[in-house]
Amino acid sequence: MYVGARTLAEEVAGLVRIPSVNPLHAGPRAEEYGPVGEGAIAARLAARCEAAGAREVVLDEVLPGRPNVYGLFRGRSDRLVVVDVHTDTVTVESMTDPPFDGRIEQGSVWGRGALDTKATLGVLLALLDSWHRAGLRPEHGLLLVGSVGEEAGGLVGATRFRPWAEQRGLRIDRMLVAEPTEFRPVHGLKGLVLVEVTAHGTASHSARPDLGANAVEAMAPVIAAFVAEQERLGALPAATELGNGTVSVTQISGGTGSNVIPERCSVTVGRRIVPGEDPDDVLARLADIARAACPVPCKVTSLLPRTPDGRAGSPAFYQPPDSDFVQYLARAAGTAPAVAPFGANALRYSGLADELVVFGPGSIEDAHQDTERVAVADLVRLAGILTGWLAPG
Ligand SMILES: [Zn+2]
DSSP states (O other): OOOOHHHHHHHHHHHHTSOOBOGGGOOHHHHTTSOOSSHHHHHHHHHHHHHTTOSEEEEEEEETTEEEEEEEEOOSSSOEEEEEEEOOBOOOTTOSSOTTOOOEETTEEESTTIIIIIHHHHHHHHHHHHHHHTTOOOSSEEEEEEESOOSSSSSHHHHHHHHHHHHTTOOEEEEEEEOOBTTOOEEEEOEEEEEEEEEEOBOEETTOGGGSBOHHHHHHHHHHHHHHHHHHHHTSOOSSTTOOOEEEEEEEEEOSOTTEEOSEEEEEEEEEEOTTOOHHHHHHHHHHHHHHHOSSOEEEEEOSOOOTTOOSSBOOEEOOTTSHHHHHHHHHHTOOOEEESSOOGGGGOTTTEEEEEEEOSSBGGGTTSSSOEEEHHHHHHHHHHHHHHHOOO
16 A cells, blocks of 8 residues: 655644644744744644544643644554654754745755654555545554654653553564664664752852852862762673663853852763663762762752652663564664664563564754754655555555
């Protein structure tokens, strides 16, 4: 069953024209186009699922006005596969292009989200719609998950979907998480622990530093200790092709005036974690490093919401590259399995499905840029791969 390039491109363009900037990426430019967030695109997705013959469509409000959408489609067997697509996009404030015009030009669909990651959403909706009109069903039941809040805010949509699926007792054979991977089946992602370290000193006039305790100066050995930790991690043998964990100090703030000994200084520290590392152990180690190095009292707090099983961050996601679904997608796309350094909803889905792969057209290096586009040829290629996998009949 062939769905034409124009149909695929129009479906993706229609989604791009519905702004869905993550509220944590909001700004004046995004707000010109109406309310930020995923509410409008969720409504469109739900309507398209209904039109394409879904047997059930659920709107699951994760945060006010920001629902996940679950569209359940009957298959010809009682087994189930899942495609997860995040519905939010990153900021449009620095875009040099009209962000939401969804124009089809130079062989591409242009606009924020075209690549990351409305391409897969649009292609899948166009396929389901045409199969429904032709009286076809996919081989297995299909659950299309449109999840909010992937780009910022701790993967809240994926965090919400998981217990929903578990409570309904869903047995999921294969799960595809849509992201731009250049059609490579990604079978491993690093996890993340993110903390804020705050040094608490004592303020005094800067003419009398002896009367205070300088929190900014106290942070210097803390930062040096994290630099040393990064060197230690870099020298460890790697357990998988994901390599080693890394640690970076990415933000600093502190001080109230040029003539005041600062009483407070904070840094943000991000720790990418690899298979075999437990987020709680990693958090404890970050806290030990900070406290051992800091000459004044210091507090370490996690900046990520706890995972549903109560962990202080996201463990890495990894499954061996010889699994059937990884190999199937690599053959179908003519690519090789890969691992990726970025985070994605897959970090919330370990163990939820028998097999879990991150997959989609385009390169992550082209996402989040001042212009964004997806090639229509890639939409056609994706439609072929999804049709082969989902096997309508
Ligand atoms: Zn994405």
